[in-house]
Amino acid sequence: MLNNNSRGSWSGITGFVLAAIGSAIGLGNVWRFPNITSQNGGGAFVSIYICCVLVVGMPIMLAEFLIGRKTQRNPVGAFRALRPGSPWALTGWLGVVSGFVILSYYSVVGGWVLHYVLLSLKNSFASRSPQEIAGMFTALATSSSLQLFWHLIFMLLTIVIVVGGVRKGIERGNDIMMPLLFLLLCILLVYALRTEGADAGLNFLLYPRWEQITRVSILEALGQAFFSLSLGMGAMITYGSYLGKETRLVHSALYVVVGDTLVAILAGFVIFPLVFTFHLEPAAGPGLIFQTLPIAFSQLPAGHLVSIIFFLLITFAALTSAISLLEVVVAYFVDEKGWGRARASWILGGIIFFCGIPSAIWGQVFDSMDQLATNYLLPLGAFLIAIFTGWTLSHEERHTEFHGGEITTFAYIGWSFLIRFVSPVAVALIFLHKLGMF
Ligand code: PHE
Numbered sequence: 001m002l003n004n005n006s007r008g009s010w011s012g013i014t015g016f017v018l019a020a021i022g023s024a025i026g027l028g029n030v031w032r033f034p035n036i037t038s039q040n041g042g043g044a045f046v047s048i049y050i051c052c053v054l055v056v057g058m059p060i061m062l063a064e065f066l067i068g069r070k071t072q073r074n075p076v077g078a079f080r081a082l083r084p085g086s087p088w089a090l091t092g093w094l095g096v097v098s099g100f101v102i103l104s105y106y107s108v109v110g111g112w113v114l115h116y117v118l119l120s121l122k123n124s125f126a127s128r129s130p131q132e133i134a135g136m137f138t139a140l141a142t143s144s145s146l147q148l149f150w151h152l153i154f155m156l157l158t159i160v161i162v163v164g165g166v167r168k169g170i171e172r173g174n175d176i177m178m179p180l181l182f183l184l185l186c187i188l189l190v191y192a193l194r195t196e197g198a199d200a201g202l203n204f205l206l207y208p209r210w211e212q213i214t215r216v217s218i219l220e221a222l223g224q225a226f227f228s229l230s231l232g233m234g235a236m237i238t239y240g241s242y243l244g245k246e247t248r249l250v251h252s253a254l255y256v257v258v259g260d261t262l263v264a265i266l267a268g269f270v271i272f273p274l275v276f277t278f279h280l281e282p283a284a285g286p287g288l289i290f291q292t293l294p295i296a297f298s299q300l301p302a303g304h305l306v307s308i309i310f311f312l313l314i315t316f317a318a319l320t321s322a323i324s325l326l327e328v329v330v331a332y333f334v335d336e337k338g339w340g341r342a343r344a345s346w347i348l349g350g351i352i353f354f355c356g357i358p359s360a361i362w363g364q365v366f367d368s369m370d371q372l373a374t375n376y377l378l379p380l381g382a383f384l385i386a387i388f389t390g391w392t393l394s395h396e397e398r399h400t401e402f403h404g405g406e407i408t409t410f411a412y413i414g415w416s417f418l419i420r421f422v423s424p425v426a427v428a429l430i431f432l433h434k435l436g437m438f
Helices: 012-026 026-039 041-071 076-081 091-119 130-143 146-164 164-194 200-205 215-228 235-239 249-279 294-297 303-337 341-361 361-394 395-399 409-434
Strands: none
Touching: 012 164, 012 249, 012 303, 026 041, 026 091, 026 215, 026 249, 026 303, 041 200, 041 215, 041 235, 041 249, 041 361, 041 409, 076 091, 076 164, 076 215, 076 235, 076 303, 076 361, 091 130, 091 146, 091 235, 091 294, 091 303, 091 341, 091 361, 130 146, 130 294, 130 341, 146 164, 146 303, 146 409, 164 249, 200 249, 200 395, 215 249, 215 361, 215 409, 235 303, 294 303, 294 361, 303 341, 303 409, 361 409, 395 409
């Protein structure tokens, strides 16, 4: 039987919450969310998204924390410990596979961000025409060698942090990067909200355009909620497994959910005012932060500094998420296969790097991986986790994991209802729709 010391543990609730928020806040918030929102009805999408987060995301986050802390294991080991010999271990496996898939392309985007940090440091956007600036992204996206180089650097950074272990690597990395991220975000917010396009930008993000909402938007909102909250693949099971019994799960889940959602919206508050100040295209798709914003930076007063701050912020966000993706895979090999942490991190990180090569070379592979993860793997994982927690675990198994008034009776009943009925039905309906069944 493994004990906590040999696996590592958080130093306390702050370390854990910061790490979990670090996992949640990532490219999903600053790159995916503004994109999807701009293309799916602005405020209308934001409202649907917030509903998904509260009704489906929050209960599943609590379920993942609970499974992790109860078993003190990686996702595969956790399901094995709770229901030995049953097929539930496959849910854990699905998580490990999702970690592979997501990190392989996530790291490619992480690499783009690093490239843009360098471009910003070199003040490359200054006195360039919009066409030239947009061309920089096209040049990157069509250069396999450049993308592979940055993908490699990003993976190396991720591996080095994970090798450090739970407390000295992951926790320390988050302790440094997350406060910096919040600070940089505040600086950018003050800056962006004072630009001329602030009103138009906020209006674009928040004014509900219900006519743009389709059923697909709802699927997108749910997939985005899982992706952004790092749910459905055991990242939160893994982080929860390094928790001591004294930590309050409900409070922690609330902090993570609120923090993540706030940062997604605030990222929009930074991006769209800049876009509108310079009359750029707000629904520019994936190029929004790599093509559109640098055009704004090139024309803004102090744009050089702002661009450095902006891309550093995204680097921290991406790295703190990437380490949680790698940690899921590493924890499995450490716990179940008895590998050393350093060996597991280097070997698995290396394999993930190779798996990411096709995404770096072919845009279609990249898109398919992202679609596979957000539309299928994460919702399926989340569905199974909800069914497991709500229907397979007994009331005693669930209830005894909340210690000493950690959850009120009212909240417990509410959570049980959501996790048993609402979350699985919501995900199932959306799946069936996706498969064209209704
Ligand atoms: N939540 C991260 C983001 O928003 C991505 C992620 C997904 C991380 C799943 C871990 C697990 O960018």
